[in-house]
Amino acid sequence: MxxxxxxxxxxxxxxxxxxxxxxxxxxxxxxxxxxxxxxxxxxxxxxxxxxxxxxxxxxxxxxxxxxxxxxxxxxxxxxxxVPAPAPSAEAETPVQSAEPVGRSEYKLLQLNLRYDNRNQADFIRLIAREAPDVITVQEASDNWRPQLKAIEARYPYNLYCPSTKRIGGVAILSRRPFALGTTPQCIGNSLAGLARIDFGGRSAIIVALHLGWPWPYEQTENVEELRAYFERLQGPSIIAGDFNATPWSQTLKTITVASQTRSVEGLRPSWLVNGTLAHAARWIGLPIDHILVSQRISPTRVETLAPAGSDHLPMLLRFSISGVDDSGPDQQTVMLTDRSAFPIRRPGAGNCARS
Incomplete structure (x- = not known):
């Protein structure tokens, strides 16, 4: 040489x-x-x-x-x-330890369906197997509506937020009723759907979220639009969805600070799990699907489940709701009826649909 x-x-x-x-x-x-x-x-x-x-x-x-x-x-x-410890974890310990050991446990299933999924039956079988109390989904396109309609007998309380994009919108399906006196709502062009759900006398806000791609796409604008809503959330809440952002990103940090939530640890790469690179997803896939929980939500376990036809993996959260009163409805939270805090998108405006 x-x-x-x-x-x-x-x-x-x-x-x-x-x-x-x-x-x-x-x-x-x-x-x-x-x-x-x-x-x-x-x-x-x-x-x-x-x-x-x-x-x-x-x-x-x-x-x-x-x-x-x-x-x-x-x-x-x-x-x-090496995950950093949740800032609020120590603050929650006294509250959790004061709770009765036998409090009720519920399940939430989260999945980006993929709008053109050709294996929709896999998701339906997953629901039958896991029997979640609440389901949050993204990319609920017109192609998915017959399948989602078919399970409404088991999940009669639902919110669909249609999108002008062909990939479809977000949706929440629940076996548990919406909290009395509240109205589910949609934010933006199916950016998020919010519903306060009654879990045996205690309510929690469930959010199905789908952010856009990072810069130079619309993710930053999405976060700014959501910030005003999240800063007004009070009481137990769970934010689940496809964030298109990793746990260590500024995007996730901004949302957790605004909503006063923490990310549930233990999730593995959840995207890029089908197609040519599926076998390498464990190493090159991105953990962009998340479940965030507030202080009064006690996650006992979160699992990243096997593929269900989508290019995202399903996530299952097992949780309970803590509080000071086990005998009656939760009186420590604000319902979704404050129009000044949560402007409701009506179905007629093309931003929200509820069946």
């Missing part, structure tokens, strides 16, 4: 890790600009690529440059693989 060729190889070995480091580092500054937050979603992938790209530097004897790149990559990777 000539001296000139070796010089080019040395330069390439140094520059390649630097190229990966730029978006990797910028991803930690998502609060400054949504473009940086878009990089954050791929932090895991960028960190691995940076570490691998540092190997040629080591082979060429550039130990300092190679090791520095690997250390930076592993440090970034640690922020993804």
């Amino acid at each position: 000539t001296t000139k060729n070796r010089s080019w190889l040395t330069l390439a070995a140094v520059l390649l890790p630097i190229l990966f480091s730029v978006p990797l580092v910028l991803g930690f500054f998502g609060a400054i600009h949504p473009a940086f937050d878009a990089f954050a979603h791929f932090r895991m992938h960028l960190a691995v690529l940076m570490a691998v790209s540092a190997i040629p530097a080591l082979l060429l004897g550039l130990w300092r440059e190679g090791l520095m790149a690997i250390v930076l990559a592993l440090t970034a990777l640690a922020t993804v693989l």
Whole structure:
């Protein structure tokens, strides 16, 4: 190898890790600009690529440059693989420990259906097997309406938020009744659906959410539109959906702060689970589907279930609702009847449909 060729190889070995480091580092500054937050979603992938790209530097004897790149990559990777403790976890412990051991447990099933899913029967079988109390879905397109209509006998309380997009909207289906005196509602162009549901005398706000893609798409605008609603949520609440955002992103942080919720840990990559790359989803898929719970929701277990025909994985949350009064309705929450706090989208306006 000539001296000139070796010089080019040395330069390439140094520059390649630097190229990966730029978006990797910028991803930690998502609060400054949504473009940086878009990089954050791929932090895991960028960190691995940076570490691998540092190997040629080591082979060429550039130990300092190679090791520095690997250390930076592993440090970034640690922020993804080692979950941070929920800020409110310690504050909740006294409340949970004061609760009766035998309080009722409920189940919520969450799934992005995929609007053109050709294996819809898999989802119906999943419902029959798990028998959830509440179901939140996204991409409930016209193609899905016959199947969803068929299960309404078992889930008679439902909210459909249609979308002008061909992928369809969000929906909430429940075996439990809507809380007395409340009206389910839709936000935006099927950005979210909210319903307060009565769980044996205690109510909780259930939100089905579907954010757009990160910058340069509409995700930032979606979050700003939702912020005003989430800041007014009071009482027990569960936000479930396809966030199109990873747990370590600024998008998720903004929503958890505004809604005073925490992310339920234990979920694995939930997207890119079918098609050519399905076998590699465990390693390259993104955890973009989430369930957020408020202080008075006690998740006993959350599971990421087997594929049900969609390119997203179903999630099952087992939870109970804590409170000071076990004998009567929950009086500590605000119902969804405050028009100033929650402007209701009427079916006639094309933003909300309830059957």
